[in-house]
Amino acid sequence: MKVLLVILETALVALAADDCSSPIPFDPNALDPSDIFNSSDSLFGRATDAFCPQWFRTLWPRHANNAVMIPICFDSFDHMNRFHPILRLAVAKWVAPAILGAPGPATGHGINFVTYGGEEKGCIIDDGAGGKMWNPTIWRFALRITEGQSVPGADGANTAEATTGFSMQLDHGHYNTLQVKGYPDHVAVAHELGHVLGLKHEHQRIDRDKYMKYDCTKIQGYDKAFEEAKKKGKEHLLCTDPAVAIEFKFIGHAFTSSFPKKGDYDIKSIMHYPSDYFGTPACKENAKIDNCPMVKYKDPNDHAAGTEVILLNNIPSKLDIEWVKQHYPYVPPPPPSTQQSPHP
Ligand SMILES: [Zn+2]
Numbered sequence: 561m562k563v564l565l566v567i568l569e570t571a572l573v574a575l576a577a578d579d580c581s582s583p584i585p586f587d588p589n590a591l592d593p594s595d596i597f598n599s600s601d602s603l604f605g606r607a608t609d610a611f612c613p614q615w616f617r618t619l620w621p622r623h624a625n626n627a628v629m630i631p632i633c634f635d636s637f638d639h640m641n642r643f644h645p646i647l648r649l650a651v652a653k654w655v656a657p658a659i660l661g662a663p664g665p666a667t668g669h670g671i672n673f674v675t676y677g678g679e680e681k682g683c684i685i686d687d688g689a690g691g692k693m694w695n696p697t698i699w700r701f702a703l704r705i706t707e708g709q710s711v712p713g714a715d716g717a718n719t720a721e722a723t724t725g726f727s728m729q730l731d732h733g734h735y736n737t738l739q740v741k742g743y744p745d746h747v748a749v750a751h752e753l754g755h756v757l758g759l760k761h762e763h764q765r766i767d768r769d770k771y772m773k774y775d776c777t778k779i780q781g782y783d784k785a786f787e788e789a790k791k792k793g794k795e796h797l798l799c800t801d802p803a804v805a806i807e808f809k810f811i812g813h814a815f816t817s818s819f820p821k822k823g824d825y826d827i828k829s830i831m832h833y834p835s836d837y838f839g840t841p842a843c844k845e846n847a848k849i850d851n852c853p854m855v856k857y858k859d860p861n862d863h864a865a866g867t868e869v870i871l872l873n874n875i876p877s878k879l880d881i882e883w884v885k886q887h888y889p890y891v892p893p894p895p896p897s898t899q900q901s902p903h904p
Contacts, residue, residue, distance in 0.1 A: 619758060619887055620726040626670065626891040627663065630756065631702040633676040633683040633695070640682070643705055643740050644675065650749035653830075654884075659876055663890060670890045671757070676702070701728055701736055703756060708741040718742035722752035724760065747830075747874045754831050754876065757884060760819055762832040763854060767821045771860045773867050776812050778853045780840050785810035811838045815853065827856055827870060828877035835870040 620628050632647065634640035651673045654660050661667040676683075676698055683704045687693035694700060708721065719741050727735035738752050763772060776782065776799035785808040789795040797804040798812065805813035814833075826832065835852040836844050843852035855867040876884075 618726050620671075622670070622891065625893040627672050627893075628670045628888045630671065630673050631676065631699050632673060632705060633681060633698045633702045634705045635684045635707065636682040637679045639705060639707060640677070643707075646740070646744070646746045646749055647675070647705060649746035650753055653747065653750035653875055654753060656875075660881060660884060665890055665892070667885075668890050669885045669888055671884060671888050673753075701726070704737045706737060706739050708739040718744045720744045720749050720752045722755040724755045725758040747872065750874075750876070751830050754880065758887065759829075759831045759880065759883065761814065762826050762829040763815065764817050764819045765821045765825060766817050766819060767825065768817050771825050771827060771856060772870070773855050773857060773863075774815060774817075775853060776815065778840060778843060778851060779810070779812050779815065779838050781810055782812070785812070814838070824879065825860075826877055826879040828873055829880050830873045830876045831880065832870070832873060834872040 620630050623629050634643060655662070655671070655673065660669055660671065663670050663672055681695070681698065683695055683698055683702065683706075684692050685695045720739060721741075722738040723736055736756070738749070738756060740749070762768075763774075768774070782798075785798060785805070786795050788808045789798045789804065789810075794801075794804050794807070798808065798810060799805075800816060802813035802816045802818070805811075805816065815838075833854060835849060835855050837853070839852045842848065849855045849867060849869050852869070854870055856870050857863050857865070858868055859865040
């Protein structure tokens with residue numbers, strides 16, 4: 561029996577190594593490692609929301625009053641001063657009156673973004689022994705806004721990354737995180753908040769090739785990654801296997817199609833990349849769409865009709881909003897207890 565258990569454990573470890581047990585580095589884009597997995601969770605209704613079950617990523621929980629709270633803290637007061645303005649703009653992209661509006665019965669959603677403020681409310685504090693620790697006055701599972709290394713002039717110098725959905729697992733550090741590098745556009749941070757809510761990339765749906773023409777070789781860094789992958793005999797997997805793309809530090813992993821399709825394909829989603837994301841200068845500067853990684857078909861049912869550019873979606877789409885309302889609906893507070901106190 562013991563031998564069997566050992567074998568079973570080994571098998572599980574091997575399985576996990578292929579799936580979700582890798583360290584939790586941030587990928588070089590607006591992705592968390594669960595992006596590379598093709599699992600789905602019945603909790604999540606639309607499009608490209610795939611989760612790694614072992615990480616227990618779920619919807620954000622509700623408080624006793626049934627409100628969905630997404631508490632946000634910054635690593636330090638300095639981070640708060642620097643990043644709060646952009647975060648506020650990004651949150652506004654979601655909660656503006658014309659988009660989600662305020663939570664409640666009129667809008668039908670229950671989402672509350674709540675930011676910890678004040679000098680004493682950094683997520684991370686000195687532990688008194690030369691190290692750092694989580695601030696005990698901050699909820700342990702708050703969304704942590706942290707700063708990543710930005711290399712001026714490099715790809716992704718001004719970008720953001722986030723984990724997807726909510727997790728209470730702490731084995732690999734803090735799991736609910738939004739990382740800012742340099743000075744990203746607040747639309748990019750709003751896209752990250754979509755990940756935080758639980759949304760994945762729309763353009764990674766398994767049926768996307770009907771709607772979009774994708775050319776992996778047009779992504780920046782392709783040639784270098786191809787040469788490196790070739791040395792290990794993996795070049796044929798570079799554009800289709802996200803784990804291989806990550807192995808060779810190729811941002812193509814943010815484009816591989818594997819997520820289940822649910823509902824209509826939404827090219828207007830804030831979770832859909834525009835044509836020029838991670839394109840080369842031939843796409844960005846020459847504005848020639850044939851040189852871009854992704855363009856959309858004018859007619860998904862007749863590809864011969866040609867292609868056109870995919871513009872940046874700078875606000876959540878109608879279907880993004882529907883998804884939020886469906887998964888985080890407004891729930892009224894429970895009625896006051898009608899039980900009599902035994903000790904009036
Ligand atoms: Zn993203």
